[in-house]
Amino acid sequence: MTTPKKGSSGRSYRGDAGVTITPKKSRGRTESSRRWIQRQLNDPFVAEAKARGFRSRAALKLEQMDQKNKIIKPHDAVLDLGCAPGGWLQYASQKIGLTQGHGRLVGIDLLDTDPVPGADILKGDINDDAMMRELIRLLGGKADVVLSDMAADTTGHRATDHLRTTALLDIALDMACRVLNPGGVFLAKCFRGGAEKDALDLMRRDFAIVKHVKPAASRQESVESYVLASGYRGTNISDDDTNAGGMR
Numbered sequence: 001m002t003t004p005k006k007g008s009s010g011r012s013y014r015g016d017a018g019v020t021i022t023p024k025k026s027r028g029r030t031e032s033s034r035r036w037i038q039r040q041l042n043d044p045f046v047a048e049a050k051a052r053g054f055r056s057r058a059a060l061k062l063e064q065m066d067q068k069n070k071i072i073k074p075h076d077a078v079l080d081l082g083c084a085p086g087g088w089l090q091y092a093s094q095k096i097g098l099t100q101g102h103g104r105l106v107g108i109d110l111l112d113t114d115p116v117p118g119a120d121i122l123k124g125d126i127n128d129d130a131m132m133r134e135l136i137r138l139l140g141g142k143a144d145v146v147l148s149d150m151a152a153d154t155t156g157h158r159a160t161d162h163l164r165t166t167a168l169l170d171i172a173l174d175m176a177c178r179v180l181n182p183g184g185v186f187l188a189k190c191f192r193g194g195a196e197k198d199a200l201d202l203m204r205r206d207f208a209i210v211k212h213v214k215p216a217a218s219r220q221e222s223v224e225s226y227v228l229a230s231g232y233r234g235t236n237i238s239d240d241d242t243n244a245g246g247m248r
């Protein structure tokens with residue numbers, strides 16, 4: 001008999017009992033979408049996230065990275081870039097004590113995000129300067145933590161996908177340097193592939209510690225990883241730079 005594996009919280013979940021679940025109907029589906037559904041059905045982190053009321057398995061990635069690296073603290077002001085469907089917002093809200101009136105939580109995504117009590121959520125593109133200014137206004141000042149799980153739609157062409165996601169890392173870093181308090185933390189999705197080097201160099205200049213992290217819930221076969229930069233040195237970009245359209 002197969003011993004059920006444990007979820008990240010130590011409990012075991014449906015789809016993780018050594019039984020492979022196959023989609024009921026696969027007619028009309030492409031091979032890749034059939035494989036995706038099968039993987040979802042058999043992924044213990046999908047089952048765990050669902051059982052715990054998270055909107056996405058991504059919430060478990062943030063939880064795992066946070067438990068190991070102490071990223072979010074109670075009462076923090078947190079900005080979440082690429083927040084839909086809202087798993088990271090849910091986790092961050094619990095961690096900062098948002099429903100008890102502590103901290104501040106602001107998110108943005110191109111897609112709709114269901115409300116998270118106490119959080120301010122914008123629908124729009126982070127590349128849009130007006131959105132950037134509105135995020136800063138909603139934060140009511142500075143942030144202690146800037147999170148970015150942004151990912152571009154994949155084209156299937158590896159080099160193109162890498163460049164598109166790295167462009168999102170660049171814009172997230174730019175935003176972080178506008179809003180972080182000295183000592184603040186920046187955590188962002190970072191597909192390894194070479195183009196991210198410039199962003200990493202800037203992070204090493206502006207933050208005390210920069211490291212790559214890969215949580216257990218991030219599929220081992222995926223090129224996805226995260227970069228964690230902590231101890232922001234406080235060399236914020238000014239609004240004048242924003243108005244001049246100046247990027248780093």
Ligand SMILES: C[S@@+](CC[C@H](N)C(=O)[O-])C[C@H]1O[C@@H](n2cnc3c(N)ncnc32)[C@H](O)[C@@H]1O
Pocket residue numbers: 055056058059081082083084085086087088089108109110111124125126127149150151152168
């Ligand atoms: C992996 S999902 C985020 C999952 C989220 N962390 C959660 O826990 O539910 C990546 C998100 O990035 C968003 N995104 C991609 N490009 C963006 C952009 N330019 N501006 C805002 N959001 C963007 C996508 O719409 C997508 O919802």
